[in-house]
Amino acid sequence: MIKKLCYGVLALLLLAVVGGAGAWFVNGQRWQEEYAAYRKTGAPVLMYHAVGEEEGVEWPASLLMKPALFESHLRYLKEQGYTIVTVETLAHRLEKGESVDKYVALSFDDGYKNNHGVVLPLLKKYDAKGSFFVINKEMGDKLHMNEAEIKEMIAAGMELGSHTYSHGPLGKIDTKYLVWELDTSRYWLKKKFDGYIVRTLAYPNGSYNPTVVAAAKKYGFYRALTGHVGLNTAATYAAAPMEMYRVTVADDGNGLEGFKKRLEQAYFFGFLQTKGLDVNIIRDIFIH
Numbered sequence: 001m002i003k004k005l006c007y008g009v010l011a012l013l014l015l016a017v018v019g020g021a022g023a024w025f026v027n028g029q030r031w032q033e034e035y036a037a038y039r040k041t042g043a044p045v046l047m048y049h050a051v052g053e054e055e056g057v058e059w060p061a062s063l064l065m066k067p068a069l070f071e072s073h074l075r076y077l078k079e080q081g082y083t084i085v086t087v088e089t090l091a092h093r094l095e096k097g098e099s100v101d102k103y104v105a106l107s108f109d110d111g112y113k114n115n116h117g118v119v120l121p122l123l124k125k126y127d128a129k130g131s132f133f134v135i136n137k138e139m140g141d142k143l144h145m146n147e148a149e150i151k152e153m154i155a156a157g158m159e160l161g162s163h164t165y166s167h168g169p170l171g172k173i174d175t176k177y178l179v180w181e182l183d184t185s186r187y188w189l190k191k192k193f194d195g196y197i198v199r200t201l202a203y204p205n206g207s208y209n210p211t212v213v214a215a216a217k218k219y220g221f222y223r224a225l226t227g228h229v230g231l232n233t234a235a236t237y238a239a240a241p242m243e244m245y246r247v248t249v250a251d252d253g254n255g256l257e258g259f260k261k262r263l264e265q266a267y268f269f270g271f272l273q274t275k276g277l278d279v280n281i282i283r284d285i286f287i288h
């Protein structure tokens with residue numbers, strides 16, 4: 001009797017395992033196809049900071065990348081058939097419903113001097129463009145690009161964006177400073193750069209809230225970059241242009257393989273979001 005029961009349980013277990021595997025196989029296959037199709041609908045925005053060989057500066061590892069590693073990213077993207085554009089170009093394509101399959105936008109925060117000395121020549125070499133987010137207050141000091149260098153970037157077809165006036169974490173500061181951080185920043189850049197209209201904002205430390213979003217729109221920004229990982233599709237951009245996704249790219253010690261993983265993360269997190277699962281929430285718990 002007990003033996004029979006055991007066989008019964010075993011049979012049921014076997015059925016469950018086979019059934020589960022079958023369901024996984026069917027769904028897995030379907031999801032794989034869905035994922036492949038989904039990947040073509042959007043583009044990642046990558047976030048970089050400094051790229052250089054600087055010695056004697058105390059760089060946090062997440063901020064400085066060696067030029068050779070950065071170049072390997074550009075080479076890989078080109079080999080994979082990517083078109084490398086500014087955030088503004090990507091946004092325009094999304095707005096117009098044009099294909100962004102195999103498009104990627106590069107963004108560089110803080111406006112470091114090596115963005116001009118190291119990044120610009122490499123972008124030219126690989127026929128790539130990028131968006132550079134400067135902090136008004138720090139422009140022209142030892143570590144940051146000066147006016148002439150930024151002018152050269154603009155002339156080379158790069159996008160100039162605001163990273164606020166003083167790098168204030170917008171979601172945490174007193175709201176009375178928003179006009180200064182956002183409106184004054186834009187106005188000041190326009191004055192300095194021959195009427196250049198800045199339309200893209202990068203939130204310092206990825207910090208923002210609904211009040212910040214409303215203020216940024218009011219002061220003339222069309223779009224803004226967060227630190228949330230995901231894929232920018234026509235749908236996500238239309239729904240929330242002030243909350244564009246982007247993925248941090250840093251030297252994590254894993255070379256090009258590390259980069260490939262981060263790039264894929266943008267697609268995969270985006271795909272999970274379409275399934276109602278925002279992995280950023282889980283990620284944020286561990287990060288903050």
Ligand SMILES: [Zn+2]
Nearest residue numbers: 109110204205
């Ligand atoms: Zn920053």
